[in-house]
Amino acid sequence: MLARVILDFGSARMRATTVAIDDPGPLEAFLPESGPCTAFIRRGEGFVGLGEAARFETDRLEAADVWWDEISNQIDHDSEMPGEFGTGPIAVGSFTFDPDRSEDRSVLVIPRIIIGRRGGVFWMTKLGAARGDMALPARRERVASPVNPTAVGGAMGEDIWTRIVGEVVDLIRNDEVHKVVLARDLIVRADEPLDLRYLLDRLIENYPMTWAYLVDGMIGATPELLLRRQGGLVTSRVLAGTVWREGDTVDPLQLAAELARSQKDISEHEFAVASVAEALAPYCQAMNVPEAPSVLKLPNVMHLATDITGSVGPDTGALALAAALHPSAAVCGTPTHLALDIISELESLDRGRYAGPVGWTDMYGDGEWAIALRGGQVRPETPQEIQLFAGAGIVADSDPSVELAETGAKLVPMLQALGLDS
Numbered sequence: 504m505l506a507r508v509i510l511d512f513g514s515a516r517m518r519a520t521t522v523a524i525d526d527p528g529p530l531e532a533f534l535p536e537s538g539p540c541t542a543f544i545r546r547g548e549g550f551v552g553l554g555e556a557a558r559f560e561t562d563r564l565e566a567a568d569v570w571w572d573e574i575s576n577q578i579d580h581d582s583e584m585p586g587e588f589g590t591g592p593i594a595v596g597s598f599t600f601d602p603d604r605s606e607d608r609s610v611l612v613i614p615r616i617i618i619g620r621r622g623g624v625f626w627m628t629k630l631g632a633a634r635g636d637m638a639l640p641a642r643r644e645r646v647a648s649p650v651n652p653t654a655v656g657g658a659m660g661e662d663i664w665t666r667i668v669g670e671v672v673d674l675i676r677n678d679e680v681h682k683v684v685l686a687r688d689l690i691v692r693a694d695e696p697l698d699l700r701y702l703l704d705r706l707i708e709n710y711p712m713t714w715a716y717l718v719d720g721m722i723g724a725t726p727e728l729l730l731r732r733q734g735g736l737v738t739s740r741v742l743a744g745t746v747w748r749e750g751d752t753v754d755p756l757q758l759a760a761e762l763a764r765s766q767k768d769i770s771e772h773e774f775a776v777a778s779v780a781e782a783l784a785p786y787c788q789a790m791n792v793p794e795a796p797s798v799l800k801l802p803n804v805m806h807l808a809t810d811i812t813g814s815v816g817p818d819t820g821a822l823a824l825a826a827a828l829h830p831s832a833a834v835c836g837t838p839t840h841l842a843l844d845i846i847s848e849l850e851s852l853d854r855g856r857y858a859g860p861v862g863w864t865d866m867y868g869d870g871e872w873a874i875a876l877r878g879g880q881v882r883p884e885t886p887q888e889i890q891l892f893a894g895a896g897i898v899a900d901s902d903p904s905v906e907l908a909e910t911g912a913k914l915v916p917m918l919q920a921l922g923l924d925s
């Protein structure tokens with residue numbers, strides 16, 4: 504198994520301190536110009552992580568879970584706010600969609616400093632620090648917008664991608680598989696290294712209702728939550744089935760009504776809900792799956808949405824649940840193994856961390872893992888370049904050219920952030 508551990512606290516025990524702080528203002532303002540940093544923010548709540556006390560590179564969620572379990576047992580935590588959700592040392596991660604078919608690695612990092620906000624409570628956690636050493640880091644002065652960003656194409660041309668969607672529709676109509684989510688990529692290149700803090704600012708500003716994430720060069724603003732585990736309660740927001748507005752021609756209410764009635768989108772959505780409900784069931788004493796989806800309205804698209812809730816025992820942590828739920832049929836298909844094979848055969852794309860779990864877990868197994876959608880990856884060797892991804896669920900009634908347009912609508916948040924779509 505591939506695993507690389509970088510620890511800067513050796514085999515000694517680590518001290519961590521958490522204190523309540525005054526409202527620090529926007530969390531993202533603390534992200535430094537250079538050096539490792541992480542963020543997970545929705546509606547102004549969440550955290551930023553600065554520096555790295557430890558890092559685990561792996562190809563398996565399960566291995567990351569074991570590693571964090573061992574490491575978190577070596578941390579002595581002194582907290583002013585014990586038991587407050589999200590406070591204290593955390594591990595922040597971004598996992599590949601398909602570890603068997605990706606050159607990219609999954610990563611779990613333990614930030615050295617965490618600044619967080621939730622429900623009117625503000626905190627800072629520092630690893631390797633005592634209560635006397637809890638000054639807030641400096642806020643940044645300014646961030647740089649992308650210099651001359653240009654879309655330079657992806658692994659596959661739009662016409663070829665559309666043809667492949669047609670091939671998958673044929674497979675589905677021949678009953679060989681029920682649903683397959685196909686993705687495509689788009690590379691955007693600038694003249695100077697991209698300042699990810701600028702992109703994150705734009706995503707937070709334009710899409711405050713999504714989970715804006717930044718982990719190891721993977722950045723985006725996703726509306727889909729694989730799971731939140733908070734105490735004994737697990738919640739999952741399942742999305743699948745999409746409409747969008749071309750210009751301002753259609754009334755949003757009418758569009759939402761059309762989506763709620765669209766048999767094609769309802770069937771696409773039902774596969775996704777069933778996959779999450781089936782994967783969660785073995786871990787839940789009780790579960791609630793609403794019978795009909797609601798419509799989630801975002802600035803660029805609308806989705807059918809179902810919030811599943813369940814109760815889990817103390818032994819099943821957030822990372823273990825993420826391992827059980829990934830990949831759901833919102834990003835893979837039904838049946839899972841057939842959809843995975845078709846994706847790897849036809850998509851001609853290494854998805855890397857796109858559509859994989861991205862999020863955090865704490866020392867008690869609580870945490871939030873979203874699905875890394877509406878985002879892109881910047882790699883250290885090409886800091887002026889970002890690979891964007893977008894996919895669409897293909898079912899029997901899919902029209903390939905409409906699916907292509909749907910992936911275009913899903914690329915809008917990142918293109919806007921890069922200054923390529925107004």
Ligand SMILES: C=C(O[C@H]1C=CC=C(C(=O)O)[C@@H]1O)C(=O)O
Nearest residue numbers: 742743744745833893894895896
């Ligand atoms: C696969 C993506 O979206 C998923 C989430 C919501 C709606 C989807 C759809 O309607 O196809 C996808 O299942 C993506 O954004 O790349």
